[in-house]
Amino acid sequence: MPMRSLWTITATALLASLCLITTPAAPRAQELNAHEFTTPLDIRMGERLFQQQCGRCHGIDAGGGELGPDLTSGYRTVSTDAGLFDIIRNGLPNSQMIGISRASTDQSVWMVVSYLNSLNETPDVNLPGNATNGEQLFAGKGNCSSCHMVNGQGGRRGQDLSRVGERRDPDELRSDLQNPDEEVPPRWWTLRVTRQDGSVVQGLRMGEDTFSMRIMDADENLWSFAKDSVQSYERITASTMPATGRTLTSSELDDLIAYLYSLRREES
Numbered sequence: 001m002p003m004r005s006l007w008t009i010t011a012t013a014l015l016a017s018l019c020l021i022t023t024p025a026a027p028r029a030q031e032l033n034a035h036e037f038t039t040p041l042d043i044r045m046g047e048r049l050f051q052q053q054c055g056r057c058h059g060i061d062a063g064g065g066e067l068g069p070d071l072t073s074g075y076r077t078v079s080t081d082a083g084l085f086d087i088i089r090n091g092l093p094n095s096q097m098i099g100i101s102r103a104s105t106d107q108s109v110w111m112v113v114s115y116l117n118s119l120n121e122t123p124d125v126n127l128p129g130n131a132t133n134g135e136q137l138f139a140g141k142g143n144c145s146s147c148h149m150v151n152g153q154g155g156r157r158g159q160d161l162s163r164v165g166e167r168r169d170p171d172e173l174r175s176d177l178q179n180p181d182e183e184v185p186p187r188w189w190t191l192r193v194t195r196q197d198g199s200v201v202q203g204l205r206m207g208e209d210t211f212s213m214r215i216m217d218a219d220e221n222l223w224s225f226a227k228d229s230v231q232s233y234e235r236i237t238a239s240t241m242p243a244t245g246r247t248l249t250s251s252e253l254d255d256l257i258a259y260l261y262s263l264r265r266e267e268s
């Protein structure tokens, strides 16, 4: 019996070392894509490794440093766990990004992958866009923040989007941006009121009942009217949101979607 188990051990060891020699590194990363090193303990180990080997460039909490980019809000160069594994294992060509020490095991690399995933709010979905660029578009060229509030910053002429990633999936977000006139909730209809003197006030329909209506105009002024005191009024069910999504490039659109989808309650 002892003889036999010794043989088994030797054979297994031999096989294992053979595998090590013959299996090339890159495909192995792909095969292990659904890796197992995702427990809280793995993540803590990954964090320790990160602090030791990566923190001096990427910042001790991966939030970015002078020598390396922020790794907490999506990646520019990779979109899959296997891709992340390869970058951490091998570094990036022609860059300061040198990767993990050669002595580190694959298991350690996966732990770092799990740690980085735990910092990114949307670990399960790999979107093509870059959330950081999307954030810039949102406040800048896209002009979205003139109407939408995110975490207390922005306008009130559209929904507060601070947690929009919890209620809309990426496909729905794409359609929100490209076809705003579809499914406009009554809260976001427009009322166009003509007063007795013929002047017109138009704005978002904040409230309406049998006798009265309240609207908010483009400058965020609130108005309220008794229905029997106006000459006429009209409901417009189209959206006031411009279809900016159709004029952006497809990668800008991807970036915006990645950003919007990342907007969730902070997990702590």
Ligand code: HEC
Pocket (backbone or CB within 6 Å): 050, 053, 054, 055, 056, 057, 058, 067, 068, 069, 071, 074, 075, 076, 077, 078, 084, 087, 088, 092, 094, 095, 096, 097, 098, 099, 100, 101, 112
């Ligand atoms: C000597 C500095 C340095 C060290 C050490 C370093 N990195 Fe980097 N890393 C960089 C730089 C610079 C880039 C950007 C390279 C580029 O985009 O060309 C980068 C890019 C990356 C990216 C891709 C980011 C993206 O947006 O696509 C990942 C992921 C990454 N590093 C992870 C790590 C991990 C994990 C470690 C530790 C094992 C590490 N890095 C160690 C400098 C460093």
Ligand code: HEC
Pocket (backbone or CB within 6 Å): 138, 142, 143, 144, 145, 146, 147, 148, 157, 158, 159, 164, 167, 168, 173, 176, 177, 180, 181, 183, 184, 185, 188, 239, 240, 241, 242, 244, 245, 256, 260
């Ligand atoms: C003129 C004001 C205005 C601007 C500018 C604007 N929006 Fe909107 N947005 C609205 C209104 C009003 C709605 C609600 C009606 C609708 O669904 O179209 C809305 C709806 C949305 C929704 C759906 C929200 C939900 O909870 O279902 C998203 C996502 C969105 N906007 C993102 C954006 C982005 C990204 C931009 C910039 C490219 C932008 N909006 C620019 C007014 C605006």
